[in-house]
Amino acid sequence: MPIVRRDSLGALLLACLLTIASLPGHAQEASTAAPAEPAGTSTTEPGTTIPVDAPTDVVALRLLPMTVNELAGEADGWIREIQDRTARIVDLKIAITDAAKDPTRTKALQSDLAALTESRRAVFKNFDHLLVSWESKGGNAEAIAGHRKFVSALRADELKATDKGTLLTSANEWLVSKDGGIRVAWHAIGFVGALLLIWLLAKLVSRLVHQAVLRWDKFSTLLDRFLVRAAFWATMVVGTLTVLSWLGVRMTPILTLLGGLSFVAAFAMQSTLSNFAAGLMIMIYRPFDVGNVVTVGGVTGKVQAMNLVSTTLLTGDNQVIIVPNSNVWGSIITNANVRDTRRVDLAFDVRHEDDSAAVQRILEEVVAEHPLVMKEPAPAIHINEMTATAVKFICRVWARTEDHSAVFWDITEQVKRRFDSAGIPAAAPTPSASAS
Secondary structure (H helix, E strand, C coil): CHHHHHHHHHHHHHHHHHHHHHHHHHHHHHHHHCCCCCCCCCCCCCCCCCCCCCCHHHHHHHHCCCCHHHHHHHHHHHHHHHHHHHHHHHHHHHHHHHCCCCHHHHHHHHHHHHHHHHHHHHHHHHHHHHHHHHHHCCCCHHHHHHHHHHHHHHHHHHHHHCCHHHHHHHHHHHHCCCCCHHHHHHHHHHHHHHHHHHHHHHHHHHHHHHHHHHCCCCCCHHHHHHHHHHHHHHHHHHHHHHHHHHCCCCHHHHHHHHHHHHHHHHHHCHHHHHHHHHHHHHHHHCCCCCCCEEEECCEEEEEEEECCCEEEEECCCCCEEEEEHHHHHCCCEEECCCCCEEEEEEEEEECCCCCHHHHHHHHHHHHHHCCCCCCCCCCEEEEEEECCCCEEEEEEEEEEHHHHHHHHHHHHHHHHHHHHHHCCCCCCCCCCCCCC
16 A cells, blocks of 8 residues: 555656646747737727728728717727837837948838838828718717827828938838829829810810800800800819819818808908909890990990900000909990991081082082992981081981991091082081990
8 A cells, every 4th residue: 555655646746747847838839829910910909890901992881881989999999000000110210220230131121111101101091081980970079189180290200200211212112002102193194184084075065055055146245255164164173173082082171171262252352253243244234245346434445355353445546455344334334336227427517608508419419429328217417506607517327337437437538528629618527426
């Protein structure tokens, strides 16, 4: 019995020693069984459901069904991943500083830093989409603002603390990356091509609008030009905004900015808005059109062009006068070309001792012989006034509107010659206001 007990005790003691001796080996094996995660590997933090390195379109789709509370938890998990990658970036920067005397190791560390920085930049982009989705669904505004401020600070510090070598390495890797320079280049080419197509589409739309306007006699040339330009620029603006949205540009801030600028412009440009409203009224009611001779605001000239702000007139002596539309619409408008026919008024002064019958006969003959004078309405030639020094004859004839000036000057010249032949001195006729 004692021998058996000693042998059993020895065997038990030997087994315990072997077990203790084997513990370090098992611990080391266990530690090598799970290697450390390499930098930049796609991960899913505890409490999150979307990998932080997932493609942007995948992230956008995965965010759609998530609730506000789920998005809040997702944001917290992503912040922890951003913090972890930032810590690794800091460690690499310290290592680069320590290895400054070893160019080979420094270059390798800079390459690792560039890759890790690029992966974190992709996380930043996806995180922006997450915050937008969270905000649009009524998330905590203070928490969202805090996350954005944290990410903005990291981005700013990253640029300040990065050395030139790392920046060059990052730039080179970004240029040849499918998600970096190559993607931007394709987007730029697509944007330019899309703008060209939009320009062609805008030209087509404006041409269709012009053809549609030509079918309506009620539309003036001014309104036609305005509608064509409005159609062109409306197509360009809508098309450009659509392309920017397709490229992933957030349109909400742009539209908000445009709305704010429009509100400010409405107060700062009240006089311009007044001209704008007057221009619309002129185009709608059509008191004149391009090519008409008008008198507006004390200025007489031919209408050359008009926009929503001003009207351009060309005077008889070839001066260009630009009149604000508010002055045009707010004053009396005289249009000499709105009718097909116009009356030509001429007045001639002769002496009391001259033969009035001869003067009457000469005027009637000149008028009857002129090819541009209309037979109907019939010409009217009468003594209009007698003063102490002269007898005033008035001669009123009708002509087509485009022949008005020619008839006025032709009759004046011919009457002068006939008076000279008859020995009747006469002063030049007094032109009417519309004879220019």
